[in-house]
Amino acid sequence: MKAVMTQDGSLTFWNDTVGEHYHSMTGAKEEAIRKFIEPCRLNQKQDDLVLLDVCFGWGYNTAAALDALHGRHVAIIGLEIDEQVLQSIPHYKAPFHSYPFIQQAMVNHYQKRIDGWNLSILVGDARMTIKQVPSGMIDCIFLDPFSPRKMPDLWTTEFLQELYRVLKSDGILTTYSCARSVRDNLRTAGFLVRDGPCVRRRGPSTIAEKDRQ
Numbered sequence: 001m002k003a004v005m006t007q008d009g010s011l012t013f014w015n016d017t018v019g020e021h022y023h024s025m026t027g028a029k030e031e032a033i034r035k036f037i038e039p040c041r042l043n044q045k046q047d048d049l050v051l052l053d054v055c056f057g058w059g060y061n062t063a064a065a066l067d068a069l070h071g072r073h074v075a076i077i078g079l080e081i082d083e084q085v086l087q088s089i090p091h092y093k094a095p096f097h098s099y100p101f102i103q104q105a106m107v108n109h110y111q112k113r114i115d116g117w118n119l120s121i122l123v124g125d126a127r128m129t130i131k132q133v134p135s136g137m138i139d140c141i142f143l144d145p146f147s148p149r150k151m152p153d154l155w156t157t158e159f160l161q162e163l164y165r166v167l168k169s170d171g172i173l174t175t176y177s178c179a180r181s182v183r184d185n186l187r188t189a190g191f192l193v194r195d196g197p198c199v200r201r202r203g204p205s206t207i208a209e210k211d212r213q
């Protein structure tokens, strides 16, 4: 796994098998904050949040959420297939105040509970582990697989329907992709879809919510 510096000074990694980086080269930390966390408006939601980090990887989206939620109660479920990545987390520094908490979880059987924070990683194929998540319990979903071209299985209508199932009625899903196929599949799964922010590129990210009418 080759570490690479992104333009905001935070590290990402190159995955040789997939042929992609784990984060945007324009800024790994910035991507987590601006494409995944800020559009969720976590601070407008009530206490005791439950978040789902799909494709947990190096945990940047979870770290950015925890940094934003300092002092609040939050439970995070992460879905990740690659234990090699999870076991590498304690060996790198990432520019998030909460990252030591995530690093401790990785050496504690992928679980950690402290001061109102509870992190638990379900290791395995997300298409299977998502079935362990009860319906209607999630406030926010961060959907962060490799690209639809490289990893189409995690962008299918079938998988997105599972994400719809676990989301609360006022829940929100954020993802970096604005691919037409992704948005079409989100709509078929039942989501209302709108543009997220444009972060250092012309195309927006995507925000998806349940149609509560």
Ligand SMILES: C[S@@+](CC[C@H](N)C(=O)[O-])C[C@H]1O[C@@H](n2cnc3c(N)ncnc32)[C@H](O)[C@@H]1O
Residues within 6 Å of the ligand: 021, 022, 023, 054, 055, 056, 057, 058, 059, 060, 061, 079, 080, 081, 082, 085, 124, 125, 126, 127, 144, 145, 146, 151, 154
């Ligand atoms: C773009 S990276 C995610 C980056 C991550 N959010 C972070 O902050 O580092 C995609 C991740 O999806 C994981 N992945 C690939 N296939 C998967 C599957 N079927 N189920 C769960 N995770 C998978 C990869 O191991 C990789 O860590």
